[in-house]
Amino acid sequence: MIERRRPVLTYIVLTVFLLLVITPFVWMILGSLKTQGELLRTPPTWWPEQPTLDNFRRLFERPFGRYFTNSAVVAVVVTAGNLVLSSMFGYALAHLRFPGKRILFGIVLACLMIPGLVTFIPQYVLVVNMGLANTIPALILPFLVQPFSVFLMRQFFLGIPRELLEAGRIDGVGEIAIFFRIYLPLAGPAFATLGILTFLGSWNNFLWPLVVSSSESTYTLPVALALISTGQNETDYGLLLAGATLIVLPILVVFLFFQRHFIQGIATTGIK
Amino acid sequence: MTSSTAPAPASASAPARRRSRRGGAEARAGLLLALPFVVLFLVFTAWPVLQSMIMSFTDMRISDIRSPFAVNFVGLQNYLTAFEDPVFRRAALNTAVFVLLGVPLTIIAGLAAAIALDKGVGKLRAVFRVGFYTPVITSIVAVAVVWRFLLQPENGLVNTVLGWVGIDGLHWLGDQRTALLSLVIMAVWRNFGTSMVIFLAGLQAVDRQLHEAAALDGANAWQRFRSITVPSIRPTLLFVLVTTSIGYLQFFEEPFVMTNGGPLNSTISASMYTYSQFGFGNYGVAGAMAYLTFLVIAIVTLVQFRLMREK
Numbered sequence: 001m002i003e004r005r006r007p008v009l010t011y012i013v014l015t016v017f018l019l020l021v022i023t024p025f026v027w028m029i030l031g032s033l034k035t036q037g038e039l040l041r042t043p044p045t046w047w048p049e050q051p052t053l054d055n056f057r058r059l060f061e062r063p064f065g066r067y068f069t070n071s072a073v074v075a076v077v078v079t080a081g082n083l084v085l086s087s088m089f090g091y092a093l094a095h096l097r098f099p100g101k102r103i104l105f106g107i108v109l110a111c112l113m114i115p116g117l118v119t120f121i122p123q124y125v126l127v128v129n130m131g132l133a134n135t136i137p138a139l140i141l142p143f144l145v146q147p148f149s150v151f152l153m154r155q156f157f158l159g160i161p162r163e164l165l166e167a168g169r170i171d172g173v174g175e176i177a178i179f180f181r182i183y184l185p186l187a188g189p190a191f192a193t194l195g196i197l198t199f200l201g202s203w204n205n206f207l208w209p210l211v212v213s214s215s216e217s218t219y220t221l222p223v224a225l226a227l228i229s230t231g232q233n234e235t236d237y238g239l240l241l242a243g244a245t246l247i248v249l250p251i252l253v254v255f256l257f258f259q260r261h262f263i264q265g266i267a268t269t270g271i272k
Numbered sequence: 273m274t275s276s277t278a279p280a281p282a283s284a285s286a287p288a289r290r291r292s293r294r295g296g297a298e299a300r301a302g303l304l305l306a307l308p309f310v311v312l313f314l315v316f317t318a319w320p321v322l323q324s325m326i327m328s329f330t331d332m333r334i335s336d337i338r339s340p341f342a343v344n345f346v347g348l349q350n351y352l353t354a355f356e357d358p359v360f361r362r363a364a365l366n367t368a369v370f371v372l373l374g375v376p377l378t379i380i381a382g383l384a385a386a387i388a389l390d391k392g393v394g395k396l397r398a399v400f401r402v403g404f405y406t407p408v409i410t411s412i413v414a415v416a417v418v419w420r421f422l423l424q425p426e427n428g429l430v431n432t433v434l435g436w437v438g439i440d441g442l443h444w445l446g447d448q449r450t451a452l453l454s455l456v457i458m459a460v461w462r463n464f465g466t467s468m469v470i471f472l473a474g475l476q477a478v479d480r481q482l483h484e485a486a487a488l489d490g491a492n493a494w495q496r497f498r499s500i501t502v503p504s505i506r507p508t509l510l511f512v513l514v515t516t517s518i519g520y521l522q523f524f525e526e527p528f529v530m531t532n533g534g535p536l537n538s539t540i541s542a543s544m545y546t547y548s549q550f551g552f553g554n555y556g557v558a559g560a561m562a563y564l565t566f567l568v569i570a571i572v573t574l575v576q577f578r579l580m581r582e583k
Binding site: 007010011013014017018021022023024025027028031040041042043044085086088089091092093096097098099100101104107108111113114115116117118119120121122123124125126128129141142144145147150169174175176179200203204206207210211221222223225226229230237240241243244247248251252255256259262263 | 412
């Protein structure tokens with residue numbers, strides 16, 4: 001009797017919480033389709049009375065297409081850079097002997113927990129002196145290599161047997177070719193996890209783009225949205241909700257398709 | 273076969289020579305593969321970490337940006353300035369409250385969700401897991417905008433729903449007493465999915481037979497949770513505790529978008545105030561504030577490791 005009643009209660013509680021958790025997203029999307037007048041109404045309406053894309057039209061009258069491209073370019077390049085450069089270094093740390101290896105890994109590990117708050121001012125000074133302030137490369141360079149990425153790839157390559165390396169040597173494959181031809185093709189699962197985490201981190205990144213971008217040509221989506229939301233006296237929620245939808249919806253769609261990879265990626269990095 | 277036949281005296285040193293030649297090739301390959309990462313890392317991360325510390329002991333300002341080495345050392349003056357600044361003290365207090373409320377709530381919500389899903393809720397388990405995890409993947413700036421809309425005093429959804437059950441709505445973000453609490457609630461909503469997923473993985477380590485045996489001996493659910501589940505997931509608990517604390521100690525986007533630090537500095541965070549000092553051009557002071565946050569992160573992490581390991 002008790003055993004049968006308990007799952008029902010669990011279901012009810014979980015369902016209530018699920019509704020609470022996803023309501024903000026539903027409210028965001030519905031709100032982005034409402035007219036300005038309907039958004040100001042008290043009490044608020046649930047379903048848009050005259051669904052309209054006018055908020056999105058107004059959004060793209062500002063250069064939001066540009067911001068979207070900036071966000072996408074930065075995220076793609078940062079992700080590619082982390083996959084390639086961290087797998088190279090991670091493999092070397094896992095399987096090769098070379099001078100300075102211990103000390104280099106030590107420095108990387110020491111920086112694993114250092115927050116962006118500590119580094120952003122010297123990074124800004126550096127970028128200004130390189131003549132790169134307010135450029136797309138400035139958004140990319142400090143994130144192209146990240147301690148966490150190399151840590152993850154090293155752990156992954158440690159799990160792939162050394163025998164493959166020995167066999168490659170016996171077959172006369174060059175040292176570099178052993179990495180690119182034998183080990184790299186096996187890195188798919190690690191690439192999926194690292195790729196998702198890096199892309200998300202870059203797409204949602206805020207502090208550094210806020211510091212280094214100073215004009216519409218380099219704003220990313222979160223920076224543009226934050227500046228609009230804090231810049232006005234009269235808050236234009238139609239525009240803001242459309243902007244939030246533009247940032248969240250593409251990630252949401254990809255997530256729903258590949259949710260297993262997302263969630264397992266987080267779980268495996270969590271347990272180690 | 274024929275090429276490998278070598279004269280007797282040379283054969284003794286050949287393997288050694290081959291090994292050292294291979295060692296040379298291995299070292300060269302290792303350095304070559306490490307080089308691009310290491311160069312970028314030293315220039316854009318390791319050196320800025322060091323420079324930031326040096327900067328925090330100098331009078332560097334925005335006017336020194338072209339000659340960052342032509343500055344004067346001022347000892348601990350920037351740190352004293354930070355401690356004497358009432359706004360920074362308020363920011364530190366707000367950050368402490370945010371962490372002390374947010375971290376336990378995030379862990380409790382995540383653990384409760386994980387345990388509920390772990391009990392086996394059948395096919396719907398995947399649906400709940402995806403739903404609870406969804407806020408984690410979203411941009412904090414975007415969801416902060418949405419939450420500001422939800423929390424509007426006149427026609428926000430939260431006050432509307434409270435009105436249905438006869439509760440007078442609050443001016444959530446405009447009232448000193450509720451503004452920071454509102455940010456904490458949003459942060460818990462945004463982040464508990466991460467801890468849930470990690471706890472779900474950690475709960476695999478719990479021995480179900482032990483649970484059944486304890487239940488037969490008359491232990492109730494709470495006793496079993498305390499004496500079996502918690503000890504089994506201690507490493508996971510530590511990991512979630514440390515990573516959540518590190519994240520919350522740096523909270524920035526939430527007040528930036530939702531309250532701009534107000535009303536009356538009641539939601540300004542240490543990160544946000546550091547950023548505004550940078551905006552004013554006080555690089556030395558901002559550097560000192562950033563290092564103070566980092567110091568607190570390091571201490572909190574160490575203490576948590578100690579506490580969790582001893583038991």
